[in-house]
Every structure is written in structure tokens, then in C-alpha cells.
Amino acid sequence: MNLSLEMVLKCLDLLPILRENQGITLDRLAEVTGFTRKHIADELIPALMLCGSPPYMPHDYVSVDLDGDKVFLQFADHFERPVTLLPVEIMAVHLALTTVRFRNDHLPQVRGRLKALIGKIENALPEDLRVLLRESHRISFGDRKDEESPWFLPLREATEQRRQVRIDYLSWGDSNIKRRVIHPYGLVTLDGVTYIVAHDTLRGHEVSFRLDRIHGLEILDEGFEIDPAFSLEDRVRKGLFQRPGVDEEEVQIRFRGAASTLISEMFDSSRWSREKDRSIVLRLKTSRPNSVVRWALRFGTDAEVVGPKEVRRLAVEELGKLRAVYAE
Missing domain, CATH: 2.30.30 (SH3 type barrels.)
Structure with missing residues (x-):
């Protein structure tokens, strides 16, 4: 069986449609997806039945039944349990979902489900992590x-x-x-x-x-x-906007609460230290302390610019400007 990337993508296209339309006919499935009836029955359904997760015991696979002309789908038991992810894993899934590009215009259901899943991920997170998802960098190079x-x-x-x-x-x-x-x-x-x-x-x-x-x-x-x-x-x-040759200074920022967990996963352990109160102090070298201060302020009360004094003073000035905006 040819399990090429194209075949895998087609299988992923089928999964949400089959799940929401148990007993759908092959003709209707072909109409919705744009795949031929023969291709679905002879290649895609057998390929779907190879989908599973370790240790690949019989109950770990996706089950697809073709009853006459009707198709039924049953996921492995563990797919029914809620998924628990670390913040950094959530960010990875969110990034992958938001960069999906569709090659098949016949699958509006998949687009709708994908959009709903992205919204579900964002709504399940506390506000500080939602902010991080919105502000996190999406980077690609010249290709x-x-x-x-x-x-x-x-x-x-x-x-x-x-x-x-x-x-x-x-x-x-x-x-x-x-x-x-x-x-x-x-x-x-x-x-x-x-x-x-x-x-x-x-x-x-x-x-x-x-x-x-x-x-x-x-x-x-x-x-x-x-x-x-x-x-x-x-x-x-x-730092894309850091000037080469300009002297850098080290900025220390203390993170507490959920932000401390997130920062510890985002940065290598050589760049932060754990304090007795379970907060962490992140050390960043930069030639643009203003940008670092504005980034830290996104975390609200979970972040505090510790030093040096002149950079902490910048944070106080930024907070003063913010207070002036809301002053009566």
C-alpha cells in the first residue's frame, strides 16, 4: 500500500467527515470529498485502518466498517479521553493548526472543524496564555x-x-x-x-x-x-531588530504563577534560575531594553523587571504612561 504524504492527508480529510456522518454512502462521500468511489473503497479506507498509536494493539487502531455501501467509523478508546497538554505543546498544536493550507476546495466541513478546534484551544486557556498565543512569533525563512x-x-x-x-x-x-x-x-x-x-x-x-x-x-x-x-x-x-556591534546589557525579569511555567518551557534552563518562592528569574541580553520591557509588561502582574535599575525605571515610566491613559 502506498502510504505517501498525499495519502495521509487524504485520510485526515476523511476522518472528521466520517465521524460526523456515520453511515454515509460511498457515493455521497465521493461527492463531498472529490475522491473517486473506487479510490475511497480500495485505498483510503484500508489506509485509515492502519492509523493508531503505540503500542499498536488491536484496540489502539481506528476502525472503519464498510457495510454494503455505507461507511462507519469508530475511534480507539483512548481518543475519547480528554487530551492533557503542557503550555508549550498547546502552542505547537495551535501553530500547526493556524498554518494549515487546504489543497481541496471540496471540504468545507474540514475547514469549519479546524476553525472550531482553534477556537476551542484558545477559549480553554487562561487569558495570559491566550495573549502569548496571539503574540508568539511565527517565523519562516526565504523559502x-x-x-x-x-x-x-x-x-x-x-x-x-x-x-x-x-x-x-x-x-x-x-x-x-x-x-x-x-x-x-x-x-x-x-x-x-x-x-x-x-x-x-x-x-x-x-x-x-x-x-x-x-x-x-x-x-x-x-x-x-x-x-x-x-x-x-x-x-x-x-533578535531580528537588534543592532550588531551595539553593546548589550543583561535584563533580569521575575516571573510568577502560570507565566513562570511558560517561560521555563520557552527558554533554555541556562537563561533562568528558580527562586525559593517558585518564581523564576529570566536573564536576557539585549541592545533594545525598551522592547524587552514592553514584552514583559504583556504578562501583567506575573512579570516584574528586576534590573538593572535603569531598565526597571523604563518599566516604571511605561506603567506611568499606561496609568495616564486611564486617568480621569
């Missing part, structure tokens, strides 16, 4: 084709050929478009926004440019060399 930007393919070409690029760029908060020459290092998509990480010859250091703020682009004949030590993945990990 993502951003069809909404006319600059994506030219920039990818320039990156691969290591050719300099002249862009007309409107910086945030600026009213004038400026022309600059960049050495494009790589494309990154962060939270749905695509950036080109490049050496900016005007500023003399690496800068992340949003593609939707580029107003003109020309690939030049001149080439450039990339530092062999440069890694796009490391650049993202350290």
Missing part, C-alpha cells in the same frame, strides 16, 4: 513566497546571486522616502510580515527592512561578500 509583495522574488534572486540592491524605503515614523543601497543577506517572515535582512551601506550595519515599506527596487551589477560567520537563523534567534 516562503510572499505573493502580496512584488519585491520578494527580485530580492531572493539578488540574495542568491549576492548582488547589491538599490531600494527606495519609507522608514517607520518618517514622511520622506529615502534611497539606499543594501547587501541582501536573506528573507525572513515574522508574524506574517516579510523582511529582508541586509547590510545597509548608509548606516554601516545590518538592518531588517519590511518589504511593504519598499517603494522601488533595482538590482545592481555590483556584488558583495557575506561574512562567513553570519547566520540568518542566529540573527533571528538573537
Whole structure:
């Protein structure tokens, strides 16, 4: 039996339909899915019966019965029990579900079920974790084709050929478009926004440019060399908007309650320590303390900027601004 990725995806398409339509006929199933009756009966149903979980005893498999022309589905017993997941596992499932792309327009039921499942996950979480899901970074590297930007393919070409690029760029908060020459290092998509990480010859250091703020682009004949030590993945990990060569300082943030559990799962244990009161202190090196402070404030009273003093003062100032917004 051919258990290719395409076959597995088709089986996953069938599961919610069969579960909600016990006794559905093969003809109706073919009409709903767009698969042929023969393909469903001869290949997909036998493949579904191979789906299960360890230790793969008879009662651990999905059971599919073909009674004449009607199809019935029964899940293994353990699928009926509530699923218990850690916060980091919930985030992984949520990320996977929100990035699903459908290849079959005949399956509105699957789309509806997927949307309902995403909502169920979000509604079951406390508010602090829901905020984290909404704010967590979705990152992909240059293999993502951003069809909404006319600059994506030219920039990818320039990156691969290591050719300099002249862009007309409107910086945030600026009213004038400026022309600059960049050495494009790589494309990154962060939270749905695509950036080109490049050496900016005007500023003399690496800068992340949003593609939707580029107003003109020309690939030049001149080439450039990339530092062999440069890694796009490391650049993202350290901070897409962190200026190379700028002195970093260590910021300490104390997390309590549910936030402490979440942070301990998000960051390597070398970056935090457990205190006697079960809180944890996270240590982050950054050249942009303002951004770290704003990130910490998202956790409300479960997070406290401990130090250094000047960064703690920034947190107090931010809270003062917030208080002024709500002052009568």
C-alpha cells in the first residue's frame, strides 16, 4: 500500500467527515470529498485502518466498517479521553493548526472543524496564555513566497546571486522616502510580515527592512561578500531588530504563577534560575531594553523587571504612561 504524504492527508480529510456522518454512502462521500468511489473503497479506507498509536494493539487502531455501501467509523478508546497538554505543546498544536493550507476546495466541513478546534484551544486557556498565543512569533525563512509583495522574488534572486540592491524605503515614523543601497543577506517572515535582512551601506550595519515599506527596487551589477560567520537563523534567534556591534546589557525579569511555567518551557534552563518562592528569574541580553520591557509588561502582574535599575525605571515610566491613559 502506498502510504505517501498525499495519502495521509487524504485520510485526515476523511476522518472528521466520517465521524460526523456515520453511515454515509460511498457515493455521497465521493461527492463531498472529490475522491473517486473506487479510490475511497480500495485505498483510503484500508489506509485509515492502519492509523493508531503505540503500542499498536488491536484496540489502539481506528476502525472503519464498510457495510454494503455505507461507511462507519469508530475511534480507539483512548481518543475519547480528554487530551492533557503542557503550555508549550498547546502552542505547537495551535501553530500547526493556524498554518494549515487546504489543497481541496471540496471540504468545507474540514475547514469549519479546524476553525472550531482553534477556537476551542484558545477559549480553554487562561487569558495570559491566550495573549502569548496571539503574540508568539511565527517565523519562516526565504523559502516562503510572499505573493502580496512584488519585491520578494527580485530580492531572493539578488540574495542568491549576492548582488547589491538599490531600494527606495519609507522608514517607520518618517514622511520622506529615502534611497539606499543594501547587501541582501536573506528573507525572513515574522508574524506574517516579510523582511529582508541586509547590510545597509548608509548606516554601516545590518538592518531588517519590511518589504511593504519598499517603494522601488533595482538590482545592481555590483556584488558583495557575506561574512562567513553570519547566520540568518542566529540573527533571528538573537533578535531580528537588534543592532550588531551595539553593546548589550543583561535584563533580569521575575516571573510568577502560570507565566513562570511558560517561560521555563520557552527558554533554555541556562537563561533562568528558580527562586525559593517558585518564581523564576529570566536573564536576557539585549541592545533594545525598551522592547524587552514592553514584552514583559504583556504578562501583567506575573512579570516584574528586576534590573538593572535603569531598565526597571523604563518599566516604571511605561506603567506611568499606561496609568495616564486611564486617568480621569
